[in-house]
Amino acid sequence: MDFPATRLRRLRSTAAMRSLVRETHLPPGALIYPLFLCEGEGVRREVSSMPGVFNLSIDEAVKEAEACAALGLGGLLLFGIPDEKDEVGSGAYAAGGIVQRGLRAIKAIRAAESLVVIADVCLCEYTSHGHCGVVARDGDHYEIENDSSVALLAKTAASLAEAGADIVAPSDMMDGRIAAIRQALDEAGKPSTPILSYASKFASAFYGPFREAAGSAPQFGDRRTYQMDGANLREAMREIAQDIAEGADMLLMKPAMPYLDVIREARNRFDLPMGAYQVSGEYAMLNAAFERGWLEPERAMLESLLSIRRAGADFIVTYFAKDAAALL
């Protein structure tokens, strides 16, 4: 039936009416907060391009975990900033690595019981060259080796699970890493640890501020030989299907806002729990507009998160997690 019998504005008349017919919701439990762990004590070093985001020593990260639990967040995603880096990213899979120690400290506090503690699995924060895998050099030519990188990533995942990670989340984009990680987890006596795969991670300009936060900018070249071309949606679906076949338990889409169509397509095709990562550049872009008074912070933040949920993400990794939860 058409107008005037049908008047869609009838259901927008009051806040109570709008609330009743709202299709998409944003519970604090759907938000995951990233933490960047660094060495030292009492360290809270703000990332200049990400206002409100800090490099935290483990003692400070524990306080942050308590605050996140009190806000009802769903979980944390841990990244490490080691003091020492080398060619093969040894710090990523050292039993005494920064994230391994952080996991033990956070998992020891009571508040952590309500949080899912996820450990990012990659080498780029730990390699001297800043790439996500092992670099083979031949004169001017270099290549990011796939299979030798996968072996180190699998070792990293097992080490993080042993240190207490509730979920391991590989973000490297090497081929075959999910199967290798599953096998390494099972062999390490961690058959119950799920894998959250960054299955279709795009080579994006929006990761810039993160690289400052994590000190992981590549020293040469770029990541286009392993991360995906932003133009390719069908290839993203192939990446996801392959990771599921290899044993992924959950999916993480990255970035979020410039790739909402990819999230929607993945939601339509696959039934695994799926999250999306509202990345550093999305956060920095919004914050820059907030600082200039060009956007209303609270409304724009919540609208950005709601759009990611509406596109089909069950949960969202976001630097706004605490601010959003405080409003919800």
Ligand SMILES: [Zn+2]
């Ligand atoms: Zn990486």
